[in-house]
Amino acid sequence: MTAGAKTLVEIAGATKRFGPVTAVDVLSLDIRENEFFALLGPSGCGKTTLLRMIAGFEQPDVGRILLDGRDITAVRPNRRPINMMFQSYALFPHLSVYDNIAYGLEMEGVRGAALKQRVDEALAMVRLEEFGRRRPHLLSGGQRQRVALARALIKRPRLLLLDEPLAALDKKLRGQMQLELKRLQHDTGITFLVVTHDQEEALAMADRIALLEAGKIAQLGSPRALYERPASRFVADFIGVMNFFEGRLAALAGGRAEIEVDGLGRLWAETEDLDGAAVGGPVTLAVRPERVRLSVAPAGAAGQNALSGTVVGVAYLGQDLIVHIGLPGQPAPLVARLGSGSHIADDLVEGAAVRCDWPPNDSRILLV
Amino acid sequence: MRHPIERRLLAGHLGLVYLFLYGPILVLIVLSFNKSGLPTAWTGFSLEWYGRMLRNQAILSSVGNTLIVASVSTLIATSIGTLLALGIDRLRPSALLEGIVFVPMIIPDIVLAIALLSFFTLLNVTLGLHSIILSHAVFNIAFVCAVVRTRLRHFDKSIIEASIDLGASEFRTFRRITLPVIFPGVLAGALLAFTLSVDEFIIAYFTSGAGSASTTFPMQIYAMIRFGVTPEINAVATFVLGFSFLLILLSQRLNRGVTP
Numbered sequence: 001m002t003a004g005a006k007t008l009v010e011i012a013g014a015t016k017r018f019g020p021v022t023a024v025d026v027l028s029l030d031i032r033e034n035e036f037f038a039l040l041g042p043s044g045c046g047k048t049t050l051l052r053m054i055a056g057f058e059q060p061d062v063g064r065i066l067l068d069g070r071d072i073t074a075v076r077p078n079r080r081p082i083n084m085m086f087q088s089y090a091l092f093p094h095l096s097v098y099d100n101i102a103y104g105l106e107m108e109g110v111r112g113a114a115l116k117q118r119v120d121e122a123l124a125m126v127r128l129e130e131f132g133r134r135r136p137h138l139l140s141g142g143q144r145q146r147v148a149l150a151r152a153l154i155k156r157p158r159l160l161l162l163d164e165p166l167a168a169l170d171k172k173l174r175g176q177m178q179l180e181l182k183r184l185q186h187d188t189g190i191t192f193l194v195v196t197h198d199q200e201e202a203l204a205m206a207d208r209i210a211l212l213e214a215g216k217i218a219q220l221g222s223p224r225a226l227y228e229r230p231a232s233r234f235v236a237d238f239i240g241v242m243n244f245f246e247g248r249l250a251a252l253a254g255g256r257a258e259i260e261v262d263g264l265g266r267l268w269a270e271t272e273d274l275d276g277a278a279v280g281g282p283v284t285l286a287v288r289p290e291r292v293r294l295s296v297a298p299a300g301a302a303g304q305n306a307l308s309g310t311v312v313g314v315a316y317l318g319q320d321l322i323v324h325i326g327l328p329g330q331p332a333p334l335v336a337r338l339g340s341g342s343h344i345a346d347d348l349v350e351g352a353a354v355r356c357d358w359p360p361n362d363s364r365i366l367l368v
Numbered sequence: 369m370r371h372p373i374e375r376r377l378l379a380g381h382l383g384l385v386y387l388f389l390y391g392p393i394l395v396l397i398v399l400s401f402n403k404s405g406l407p408t409a410w411t412g413f414s415l416e417w418y419g420r421m422l423r424n425q426a427i428l429s430s431v432g433n434t435l436i437v438a439s440v441s442t443l444i445a446t447s448i449g450t451l452l453a454l455g456i457d458r459l460r461p462s463a464l465l466e467g468i469v470f471v472p473m474i475i476p477d478i479v480l481a482i483a484l485l486s487f488f489t490l491l492n493v494t495l496g497l498h499s500i501i502l503s504h505a506v507f508n509i510a511f512v513c514a515v516v517r518t519r520l521r522h523f524d525k526s527i528i529e530a531s532i533d534l535g536a537s538e539f540r541t542f543r544r545i546t547l548p549v550i551f552p553g554v555l556a557g558a559l560l561a562f563t564l565s566v567d568e569f570i571i572a573y574f575t576s577g578a579g580s581a582s583t584t585f586p587m588q589i590y591a592m593i594r595f596g597v598t599p600e601i602n603a604v605a606t607f608v609l610g611f612s613f614l615l616i617l618l619s620q621r622l623n624r625g626v627t628p
Binding site: 079 | 524529530532536537540544545
């Protein structure tokens, strides 16, 4: 992470209600200068409302928004040094690509040769030099998106807001644009705040992610922290695929927890902190599919977190193999992911008996 | 495939329908070029009646009046109708509101004419060209509003926010973004309003007051026709037909054109 420690945007206790719905609920958040920040969450979690409050299109009912330490809550959107790339791109249909990009600078009073130079630079930055005279409707989706980017970046805003920037692109283009956005953020040194519902997108691009749930931050951290150390079942479930085991905390000592799961017996997890966990209380153990090791061995083999089950389904994804394993007493099958080149791949057929296990430090204990 | 005889019968039927619709108009156009003053016999091609039309002071002054009424009422109706369309578009959808706005479009002209006359009399407004202008503006607002709203349906509202986000004021956004984008719709609405005003008779007749000073073109023709249909009237009618046709065509072109 290249981000400095300096705070660029501070959201202080912002709340926004629409009738009976609380879209943003006493939310506080710092965005650092020069970072690529992602607001992630399911639809209706308040991420778009938060973005629109930062842009100035919505006013918080309670709370403040600060930019460089200055309160901008009451500043109108056309007076904020913040620009936005809209989900629909919102290109002006009656203006050429060149005039679309020039618009923001014209509003600042930039004219003549200075204007032309900066628009040409912006066109070059998004590799659209040849397309300046075209109207937006003659461009492809990817080209339109680059026009929208250039138009929002040309004013060199303190903060660039991107509302679902890749949602309208097909999958292959999306991958390219993820890298392109990273490159632009790096080259321009402008802080990017992206709103997305796509966790893969957030993981791939962001320095830090705030995962939102019902107007509150469920967890804030690096992509790795959210994936590997989810703070709650919601986070664990939203980011990637996760296996859950409901049970009771049977013992807790030396950073190691033992969980009693009905029908399966004891499972182990290594934990850093389990404040508020009472022995005997309900907990959830979580393990990622790629951490589960499979072997075709005699059932009932001993070892930590070793379970015997039956293959109930196999999905071939090319590079990987997704295996669903039925376990006694568990409502949902255990999901395991392994390379399709694995030496046991051919043995994993429906009905086959398998042994699964994972090291205790690959599982997490979740209290909520 | 249909049987050949069946197809021929259908084609014949279509021809008859068109003849019924356009026959009278065709006869009118042809007779306007007839040398003879009588509609019973064709005596040769002539532009005489068009010449007479252009020398008739009563017709010329009524055309002048109509152009004044149509231009001014179109200007009023287009400004108010466009703003109305933009305003309604921002509100929550409401069938009642839509209904109220579009009532002047479907209400019978005679009812509107009586209502407007009573209204002007009640307020002691002297009648004349100005009262016709206001009356035409009333129903034309509804038509302009309807046309502009069609345009707004394909209008991505986020471009307004994008303009503000890029530093433009609300007024500048209207002038540089909103108005240019909906302009084909505004122009189409204006042309429609103009056409409707040019050949509107009943409301103008009721709200013009006494005296020939505020006689509009359709009223003049009505006055002339009481002495019988002359080829001069045919010439006038053909002229109006061509003019209206051109305007409507232009209006449709504009509202279709330019991809949103």
